[in-house]
Amino acid sequence: MNRITALAAAAALTAGSLALVAPATAAPAKAKTYTVTAKANIEVAVAKEDTVKVRGRVTPKAAGEKVVLQQRVGNKKKWTVTGSAKVKKNGTYVLTDKPSTPGSREYRVLKPASKGIKKGFSKSVGVEVYRWEKLAYRTPVATNFAPAGITVGTEYYGASLATTTAGTPSTIEYTLGRKCTSMRATFALTDASESGSSGAVTVSADGSTLASHSLSVGTIVADELFDLTGAFRIKIDATTSATPAATVGVGTPEVLCTR
Template sequence: MNRITALAATVALAAGSLALTAPTQAAPARAYKVTAKANLDVAVAKEDTVKVRGRVTPKAAGEKVVLQQRVGNKKTWKVTAKAKIKRNGTYVLKDKPSTPGAREYRVLKPGSRGIEKGFSKPVEVQVYRWEKLINRPAGPSVNLTPAYVYIGAEGYASSLATTTSGTPSSIEYTLGRKCTELRATYALTDGSATGSSGAVTVTADGAVLAAHPLAVGTIVADEVLDVTDVFRLKLDLSTTATPAAVAAVATPEVLCTR
């Protein structure tokens, strides 16, 4: 064997030795694939149920998936429900939100059988809640006070009523473009004299949403007004001094995110 041939043989032998001793890398573990979709984009707290449906691959029938959510700007995810995966790999998870605000849902399939855990992409849902208007901070108020009123022999809590007959009355509330609906009943109270009258006007950022004449026995019940994107809401009421009348905005509520 000449010198060149011997050198080539030595190099080949060394390369083979290195190839035999080099550590082998394990194949990356497979992770579960999870899809998720909510039945609602907008929900009402304490009324609607958010249903998150999806599929897990591989199917993992009988194993559990976990519903997680985070509200607003929170960074941590909270577990709110668990369910079993069906034989076809699908699942249904439910949540009935009790607080308003934007939130995200995601679904976790824990690791099992040598397969790593998998998460779905986050699903966004905006949650609104009905709240009493008089519980929100009020702006300018004239001749109106929170009261429990009777209209048609029925009691209404958390209402607004005029205090001095014949005097213009008004109150303003800042909704801050965070609400979508206003619902209320408008009427003269049972304490108003026969033959008395009044009126109510609802305005939003200067635009009239509703205007109603009022008389004893006339009730505008559970009227719902669209206040989407409204910043400032104003209620104006008027009553006759003789016969004396008391006008009321009975149990007004707004549907807001916060």
């Protein structure tokens, strides 16, 4: 093979090799996803009293567009939509919820997809919700105490407790299972007690005394609040004079509990 023929063959081979190499193409750009932050104003709330405010920021800003508040309670897997709001010019938002039932719950915020940007979720934030419950509606261990409506100082107290036999010690206990944090109640001799009668009442939790009051007609310990954090069981003890006959009343006792 002469020199000219060799050069031609080499050129043809090079051209063929180049033809076999596919032209490089750029990978398609991935669609952006909204980034959402979220933070609750409180970690513990009282049902029907407190408002949970969830604040955060959306990136890109998405001013004027909607964000959605979702929540789930307890061990439920399904998220439920409970509110929405518009994103402000600076990319921030505020969403609110007023829980009506007790229990642990999680909140998260969704920014729906728009303008070629994929939807984004915030991380979940937890809030423990408690609710005031009538103690008299719970199942007790009781001796000479009964659920009743009582009158103290001419004021009526529904869902209350009252001793049943004057002169006989009375006890009532309730299991809380360490799910309650507070108790509130009014203590007094009821208006049915005779003049000159007397009594006493003691409240304890797991053997530790929370309060002890001596009572006579006209003595009213109103709206007393107790800390029950960690209490498994509470107990109310009362004594009354037999002559003159007395009735100790525990006016509308309530406990603040979660599920």
